[in-house]
Amino acid sequence: MDAHTPAPVPPPGCPAHGSGARVPLYGPEFAADPQAYYSYLRHYGPAAPVELAPGVEATLVTDYTAALQLLQDSGTFRKDARRWRAFHEGKVPADSPVVPLLAYRPNCMFADGAEHLRLRQAVTDSLARVDVRRLSRSTEQISTYLIDQFAARGSVDLLGDYAKQLPLFVFNELFGCPADIGDRVLFGISGMFDGVNAEKAVEVMFGAVGELVALKRSRPGDDVTSWLMQHQAALSDEEMVHHLALLLGAGAEPLRNLIGNTLHRLLTDDRYAKEGGLIDEALDDTLWDNPPMANYAPHYPAHDVDFAGHRLEAGELVLVSFAAANSGPALSATRQSGSNRAHLAWSAGPHACPSKEPARQITVTAVENLLNRLPDIELAIPEDSLTWRSGPFHRALGALPARFTPVRTASGAVPPVTAVPTAPAPSAPAARKPERTGLWSQFLNWLR
Template structure:
């Protein structure tokens, strides 16, 4: 803070110096120490002006109470991204790197009112039908398979070879993907989030999901796709495709980051033991202090208004900083005497994450499996050498290298094939993904 006025001073190296006070939430400096940026942003009050990418302006809510107020006020703040004024006026390019996650799609995340209630109820009811015992078996199977791929080496990138891969397999099973469709779903989601050939990856994902919908119309099963299709909301095929793409995409990326960030906490903090309920404790602390989605929940004021100390115009882009709200000084103090699960990592209000319980269950099971099978796993590099992926929305490591005592992988240890996902041949020709079919490989391993 400047000693002669009340103008906040940006952190050293922050490009906000000379930028009119709008703080950029991208680049290596922000990725390396986002909490320094959040501390600076709090000088503006409960909300602050930020830049998500060059030329993409937004208001970021950093206060816990203000965030809760906004998330529950669906009258004043809307989710339909077709209200985004800067985008409609051509000030934000469709080619901007943040546009794919902010631009309108016909799914429950971008819906308001009765349409949101209809789509969201179908999603919530379908996700509620997931059997946690079956989910545990599936997570154990996938964990053992992935561990078997590196157990004999004695070294592994726990992010790239484990945390990043596991959600892809779990969601393919939950949504009833047969082998070839599952291969293309995995290819599509990976490409979209990795930014590698993203246009082709998006095309492959939506085509694969479309084929999955066609398949399940004629051959339903015990899976989220079939339950969503059978819901009384009577979703059309187009609505099915967009809800499934949302659930698969928004489920996989945050879950891989949650697993990776929780493993990072366990491997870099001596106060956690690798057994019993302390994995749950590490998970809760991660959700408070290092949530996998740090800044998101886009909203748009329905009319010109003042909110959290900022003047907003109708259609302005407003985001919630879950990371800043969770770690604000007032909330840190309240946390000591309150619930350890009152964080905002899952968001809140009518758009709260519908899969928070499955995500928590998968994370704990996957970490328990890893530590049970590789009990001496430890970080292979100094903690300060780890790097974080740049970007305004997520909190994600680039890698988490670890070492352990190599172990043999005896043959014939796969679980019984009766719990394996059903296999179907999808109708019509399908283009092959540009990588080895990971889902097919897993199914072969499972039944050998």
């Protein structure tokens, strides 16, 4: 910032006062108006000092050009989180809520070089085998099932009753989860991201995935788990478990937010309602303005380096703000000229999202089926009454209440789904009974 430029005023609720203060990316103030924070951060230049959670410091890249440079320079910027100096020096609280999404795991997201190529190829090749017609058919069946649970009520929380559950169901189908394992996967992922009994949720999730790996070793099927296992990369059981946890868990939260944020846009912007048939456009606009993962792509400089006007030290945590880069002035002309998919919502470079096409297809099918089944659905509360979930990484609504004319299904009103209230550890003998009435089991019963 130029010495003659007046110091910018921090956004409301931001305690970042004084030279060198880090800007917090957590709390309700940031969630309510992140663009005000990004505007303030741009006064630091292409990158800015931030705090992801109490005691967790990082540098956030907010400029589109600088973000692309970082994402494509795998020689200077590495993904292996074992390089994270502050964490290994004990400067990051071990129980920090952001550690589970930043700490090292043996999967392709945290790998570099030849190891990354081996692991990444296994993932991309396996996902490429997904039949688009099968995916569309499965998504529509699951969408119909979920809509049947609330169609007769005339009201729904489109987040909790629809957008949150649909990706988990679709992934259970794609990855070949039988009923009891699928119920625990749903419980585990939901608990991990909602922060409800998170330690138990992680235990249940990894236990269920471990059982899925053992099952597919003995009885492979026509599913992503089996294809990943059969790939020439020859993933070990440990690598299988961590890649399945990555694909199931890390895929569910962004897809949930993408469906929810796209529905939010369609229900709050009159332009789509007036023109009609603009689901793809609403989806692209959402990826520009409200990307489901707003700030992520953790990297670590391999050595001290001057970058974007900042001196970064080796092992320093550097993140990319996809949301800030998308909304920066540098991209306004590009977006207006018709290049509607030049955004960074899917990241870029060698670690770009490997499943963006399936994610688009699932989102469009889910939104389209909902609007076809409930054509007069509308927001049930004023838009300014909606609240956004706190957190540095995602852009996600807490709820999306809607109302519509009640619709009876072919078999009449369907009772609401009853979620499993608790889930004991996978090894506990008592685990089987509640799991048979879990969410995935109920769907399989409905399908049959």
